[in-house]
Amino acid sequence: MERDDIIEYSLDAHHSEEHGKKIRKKIWQVTILLTLVTIVEVAMGAFIKQADSWVWTATKWTFIALTLLKAAYIVLVFMHLGDERKSLKYIILVPYFIFIIYLLFICLVEAMAIDSALKLYMGL
Amino acid sequence: MAGDSLKQIDSSTLWGGKVSPFTTSYGKLMMWFFLVSDALTFGGLLVSYGFTRHDCQVAWPIGEETFNSLPFLGHGYPLLYVALMTFILIVSSVTMVLAVEAGHRMDRKGVTKWMIATIIGGFFFVGSQAWEWYHFIHGSEFGKVELADGSRAIVKGHFGEIENFKVIEAGHHHKKGDVITEDLMHEFQHAVVAGHVHDGKIHLHDGSVAKVNRKADEHVKLLIKEDGSKHHLGDVIEGSEAAKIYSEVINSGVPNRVIYGANLQANEYGPSQYAQFFFFITGFHGFHVFSGVIINIIILFGVLRGVYHKRGHYEMVEKTGLYWHFVDLVWVFVFTFFYLI
Numbered sequence A: 001m002e003r004d005d006i007i008e009y010s011l012d013a014h015h016s017e018e019h020g021k022k023i024r025k026k027i028w029q030v031t032i033l034l035t036l037v038t039i040v041e042v043a044m045g046a047f048i049k050q051a052d053s054w055v056w057t058a059t060k061w062t063f064i065a066l067t068l069l070k071a072a073y074i075v076l077v078f079m080h081l082g083d084e085r086k087s088l089k090y091i092i093l094v095p096y097f098i099f100i101i102y103l104l105f106i107c108l109v110e111a112m113a114i115d116s117a118l119k120l121y122m123g124l
Numbered sequence B: 001m002a003g004d005s006l007k008q009i010d011s012s013t014l015w016g017g018k019v020s021p022f023t024t025s026y027g028k029l030m031m032w033f034f035l036v037s038d039a040l041t042f043g044g045l046l047v048s049y050g051f052t053r054h055d056c057q058v059a060w061p062i063g064e065e066t067f068n069s070l071p072f073l074g075h076g077y078p079l080l081y082v083a084l085m086t087f088i089l090i091v092s093s094v095t096m097v098l099a100v101e102a103g104h105r106m107d108r109k110g111v112t113k114w115m116i117a118t119i120i121g122g123f124f125f126v127g128s129q130a131w132e133w134y135h136f137i138h139g140s141e142f143g144k145v146e147l148a149d150g151s152r153a154i155v156k157g158h159f160g161e162i163e164n165f166k167v168i169e170a171g172h173h174h175k176k177g178d179v180i181t182e183d184l185m186h187e188f189q190h191a192v193v194a195g196h197v198h199d200g201k202i203h204l205h206d207g208s209v210a211k212v213n214r215k216a217d218e219h220v221k222l223l224i225k226e227d228g229s230k231h232h233l234g235d236v237i238e239g240s241e242a243a244k245i246y247s248e249v250i251n252s253g254v255p256n257r258v259i260y261g262a263n264l265q266a267n268e269y270g271p272s273q274y275a276q277f278f279f280f281i282t283g284f285h286g287f288h289v290f291s292g293v294i295i296n297i298i299i300l301f302g303v304l305r306g307v308y309h310k311r312g313h314y315e316m317v318e319k320t321g322l323y324w325h326f327v328d329l330v331w332v333f334v335f336t337f338f339y340l341i
Helices: A017-047 A054-078 A086-122 B002-006 B011-016 B026-055 B080-104 B108-138 B184-194 B239-250 B272-305 B307-311 B315-340
Strands: B144-146 B152-158 B162-169 B201-203 B209-214 B218-226 B236-238
Touching (some): A017 B315, B026 B272, B026 B315, B080 B108, B152 B239, B218 B239, B272 B307, B307 B315
Antiparallel strands (some): B152 B218
8 A cells, every 4th residue: 555644764864055054164184183183092092191190180080071072973973873863862872871871870880899808808 | 432443454554664763674673783783793793802802811912012013014013903804994994985975865866886896895805814814823923922930021123034954864855965945844843832843953753853043032021921030021021131031931842831823722912712702703793794795795786787877866875875885883892902902
């Protein structure tokens, strides 16, 4: 049976030649940005030594911040999540962040507890 | 009203739905749901890696010390190879998004061109990972050594090349005076681990004994990674003393004082969990890349046959694109948490 009540969403994404030019420009801009961020990360990784100092702590947090920046550009621009409806954006991002933050919280708390237990009982 | 609930409605109207609250097709939405679950899997792996690392009482390896080789060029290039791999994957992600963009303009030639570029990039990445694994498993020429006081150290520097083995006592196979020039490094490392190297002499499998002709090691540095009674974590032994200590260890004739490369039981870089996580996380990611390349090839055939053109839209390319970008996304995190931090 031929259906006339189904909306073909797949066609919504089509765009014109002019609009395509704009999109391609954005893609190349993001490419340059991602490459630069990677170069900065590698330079920091190669030249800053791991140590118990505030410099290394700051470096670690910079790595995490830069990684999240890269991830945001990949998800929002390359995967077009930024162009999707709000409802789709939230149904993807909200459950993920709830679970991953919960997992991080549990593992940080547990790791610290085990660490102090090892130090206390095994004298490590 | 009772009659209404008994009225026959054909199932496609009943279950088919109409307006999607997400204004997106079923396939794309399901791809997103799959990616969320896969992202949680990788999130779980990386969190457990962090957990293990935090609770590990032995010094964890440092990325720029462990990964500092380039193909054909040798050592001394910290992190450059992984950086190159990251760049390859980012570029193949870009070519993929360009293929999707071309698909939105119904530009079949453009889609074909960029899909082929993406597949080539994917193969390059898988190949790079194979090299990385090969290098990780084989390890350095020096290995990790146990010093006389019980401390363990990784070794940096220039390993003196083995020129040959000159047989001084005959065995079943080799005669006295034979000069062996093949498979030297492999034989030598096996003999060192087994404790068959003593005072510059190597005991070969056939019972013969040979003198090891080896150039002197240069710029040897011992970086202490596990405490002993004399040396402690963070100590660095350099200069002629380091070369002397290293030479004593490999010529001691005591088995298992040197570890070369990595397997699931032990590795020369750090605690055994380190290599286990390396194999699991990069392996699982590599498997994703490999399956991504296969899926891309299948979709490329669809594009070439004009399946999607006839359909009127290139959404299949978009859906595989989502998967491919996800693989890149995961690598961004693996790169940070495994190699940088």
